[in-house]
Amino acid sequence: MDQAEQQIFDRALLRVRRTRTGGQIHSANFLVDLVAEEVADRLSAINRTFDTCVLHNAEGGALEAALTGTGKVEWSVSTDSAEPYLRSGGGMRAVLDEESLPLAPGALALYVSALSLNYANDLPGALIQIRRALRPDGLFLGAMLGGDTLTELRHAVLAAEADLSGGASPRVAPFADVRDLGSLLQRAGFALPVVDADRLTARYDSALHLMRELKEMSLTSALAARSRVPVSRRLLQRTAEIYHDTHAEPDGRIPATFHMIYLTGWAPHESQQQPLKPGSAKQRLADALGTDEHKL
Secondary structure (H helix, E strand, O other), X not given: OOHHHHOOEOHHHHHHHHHHHOOOOOHHHHXXXXXXXXXXXXXXXXXXXXXXXXXXXXXXXXXHHHHHOOOOEOOEXXXXXXXXXXXXXXXXXXXXXXXXXXXXXXXXXXXXXXXXXXXXXXXXXXXXXXXXXXXXXXXXXXXXXXXXXXXXXXXXXXXXXXXXXXXXXXXXXXXXXXXXXXXXXXXXXXEEEEEEEEEEEEEEOOHHHHHHHXXXXXXXXXXXXXXXXXXXXXXXXXXXXXXXXXXXXXXXXXXXEEEEEEEEEEOOOOOOOOOOOOOOOOOOHHHHHOOOOOOO
């Protein structure tokens, strides 16, 4: 299988879309604002400062402002795959593709990725590159959208296409499974990996309002295998009807789930906690539990 056949996402299309919407500050920025606040809280809890940092996803300058406000970051560069997103905020700016990081090994103390690894065709490879760019005991903080994101919209689109055409084509991008991400961090060589998740429910006047906001956030389908036939007004309307009939709340508004996954990993260093060697325990488990030991 050649490289082109392995592509899940059309990253060129994604860059075009982000370039088109880049630099526009609108209500759809709420996800990036939320991630910036959460990552800043996590960084504040760490008793150290970081002298060199890359902040990837410069949208609205929220990430830079939040992390600078912690007092934990001495020097940083904000990066993004689309140049228009680099026009807001201050400090250093650079266009960067997380699938091909132009960073020297051991160059950074901290790397933060906000909702940009969702569209990595080679997520293990991207994580390996991030880990290599960190010096020993350097920190990676990441945020991704998880597998339950937009589950209501997925079901409504599938049902609408089944009603209208008797089949379905890929319309909503797949998202990461939280159960796999801890293993991926270990596979990429990170020490002390931690993965945790939270669910956010946003509410909209209709599915059409939700889909308009997803377009502003560049979260519409960038699947390489997507249908090239433009989405018809009929399909959009039927999707909105099914979404409303299935999920509408008493006030008529519809909920949309965003499954937020947060990743933490450290570049290995000898000062970090290490697991005990087998057989090195100084107390028997049976003694600690107050039970008798039975050999099999």
